[in-house]
Amino acid sequence: MIWSKSIKIQKSIIWLKFISLSVGISMSLGSHVAFGAQAQTKATCLDLVSSYSFELALQQCENELERGSLVANEILGYIYLKGKSGYRDVDLARRYFEQARKEGIKHASGFLGMIYWQGLGVEVNKEKARGYFMECLDLSQENKAQNCAALYAKTLSAEGNPPQIKAEGILWYGKLIEAGEYVYLYNFAEQAAHLGRWADAYASAEFFKMWAKRYGELWLLRLKYQQAEKISAQALGKLKPRQVEALSLDMKKRLNVLREQIKTQPDLKLDTELQRAIYFLQQQD
Numbered sequence: 001m002i003w004s005k006s007i008k009i010q011k012s013i014i015w016l017k018f019i020s021l022s023v024g025i026s027m028s029l030g031s032h033v034a035f036g037a038q039a040q041t042k043a044t045c046l047d048l049v050s051s052y053s054f055e056l057a058l059q060q061c062e063n064e065l066e067r068g069s070l071v072a073n074e075i076l077g078y079i080y081l082k083g084k085s086g087y088r089d090v091d092l093a094r095r096y097f098e099q100a101r102k103e104g105i106k107h108a109s110g111f112l113g114m115i116y117w118q119g120l121g122v123e124v125n126k127e128k129a130r131g132y133f134m135e136c137l138d139l140s141q142e143n144k145a146q147n148c149a150a151l152y153a154k155t156l157s158a159e160g161n162p163p164q165i166k167a168e169g170i171l172w173y174g175k176l177i178e179a180g181e182y183v184y185l186y187n188f189a190e191q192a193a194h195l196g197r198w199a200d201a202y203a204s205a206e207f208f209k210m211w212a213k214r215y216g217e218l219w220l221l222r223l224k225y226q227q228a229e230k231i232s233a234q235a236l237g238k239l240k241p242r243q244v245e246a247l248s249l250d251m252k253k254r255l256n257v258l259r260e261q262i263k264t265q266p267d268l269k270l271d272t273e274l275q276r277a278i279y280f281l282q283q284q285d
Helices: 009-018 027-032 038-050 054-066 071-082 090-102 107-118 126-136 146-156 163-178 182-194 198-213 219-238 241-263 272-282
Strands: none
Touching: 038 054, 038 071, 054 071, 071 090, 071 107, 090 107, 107 126, 107 146, 126 146, 146 163, 146 182, 163 182, 182 198, 182 219, 198 219, 198 241
């Protein structure tokens, strides 16, 4: 499997802060809010979007933008890109993302990459798209690029892309897992199954199931757990007995390491911010 043995479990909390970013809500960008309005921007604009109050969020984000908020540009871009307020305008969304990018919001480059990759209101230009993605992809910078990598992996893995491009998507999901973003074990397993890489699909699904058990109270994560069980069962049906046997020894070693590392994590089940973040992740369209 392409994700390494040296995963650091303590980093797994990082993905919680970046799930919102993957749908256009940069929880790490509050530090860019001008005139000392950081707390208000994060609590108000982000809260409204996170609770799916998009019409109210649209007005609030525009108000905050007038007061100097930089993160509001990216949030507004997301709302218009997805049509979350009942009105979709990809050209306006692109302009908001471009402005956010000019103001130093690196993750906005990821959305511009997705727009040019998919040809949303523009001509498809995958070279330009990759250029935008590369602006915000640097997993060495701790949590500053994880969400951009997730957006890149999702874009590469989308339906309609040829197998070699989807394989690139799996590579990026693997890099996220190596960075401690264990939630993407599910995406890795799902994409591996689509490409017929049944050994990887089975192992990743099993790892995800063990990781997800810790957060069993989060019902949306339980849904992914059930889907991971289906992937695992499907993979077992495709693998020969000797392949499963060869997998089991390596998996037992890795599972034991992962099990011990998980014990060191704080209990996150009562974290409201976490529950909202996971909700956003599972509801992505």
